[in-house]
Amino acid sequence: MRRLIVTLALAGGLAACAGPPGPGPAAAEGPRQCFWARSVNSFSAVDDDTVNLRVGVRDYYQLELIGGCPDIDWAQKIAIQSRGGSSICVGSDAVLIAPSHIGPQRCHVRTVRRLTPQEVEAMDPKAKP
Template sequence: MRFLLPALLAALAMSSTAHAADAAKRSCFRNADVDGFQAIDSDTVNVTVGVRDVYQLKLFSPSPDIDWTQRIGLESRGGSWICSGLDAVVIVPGPMGVQRYQVSDIRKLSPEEAKASSKKPR
């Protein structure tokens, strides 16, 4: 019994450290805080959140209209927070009506990545 408690405490400490690292790696943002967007290509969109944060959204399928549209919508599922691809749908108006594209992956860009991607021609 004396040896079980230290082993249990060590396992709990490792578990909480792994959970904290996972949470830090998986940055979340609120749908209402999105200020702008930039279409990188037909299946990649960068959204600006607040003054300095940029998140890259990968779409499950390409959107032929996203590179010329002046606006998009971003719908969050299950609440206002977007933490993973399954939490978001990008809504794109087009000549055939509004199209909805499920997001497959989201990642927060570093300041250097955000700056570099904003200079890329479409």
Template sequence: MRHLPFLCVLPLLAGCTASSRGTSEAATDTGARQCFWASEVTSFSDAGPDRALVSIGRRETWALDLAPGCPEVDYAMRIGIVSRGSERICSGANAELVVPTASGRGAQRCLVRAVRRLSPEEAAAARGEPQAR
């Protein structure tokens, strides 16, 4: 997992400052939307083709399913998330992942098709960590 600079890219660069909103606002009711603030992301990692994992501190991991054909997040040193329509990143397709090119000149954008908070067990499996017995 990378603990490298994370670009907070929100409309008009809003939300890149520290927030007093607390941790993500994951819904407690089944079927309700789950959300997090892009400015709360502390690290990210590649999770296979067209998938990335972002961490909110040490307690939460979110899976971002990307549209097919996105650049390899595995080689990215930093990423950004652009929210589409809200400051929060919520379940559903309301965000884009921004991956700077290797040359440092520009970035590629990928539509985030789905956002889902992972259970601790799912997060460990997605990272390839051994299961506790």
């Protein structure tokens, strides 16, 4: 299991969060599902295009990346930054930042979705953060 380390130097000055995210505007499926980047406990790269996050004690989220993120499966730490507010929400725009041998690589997130308990249960142990 890898630890998620959000560092201000690596992320280029990530904004600190003042409090827990509240529900956003109600959509057809209900209130928005959000989390703070600092609440992420660990991550696991499924492949160059998919990263699973463990948030808090029991929540899991999956990030699909635009164009992949080379060598993310070798990263020991990552940062995640919201591009649309102070929290990361399902369907929102975010950037995953991972160290590389030439400096931090910024990998844009296409989708953020919360995994169901059934999806977490069926997950390959190697893909579970």
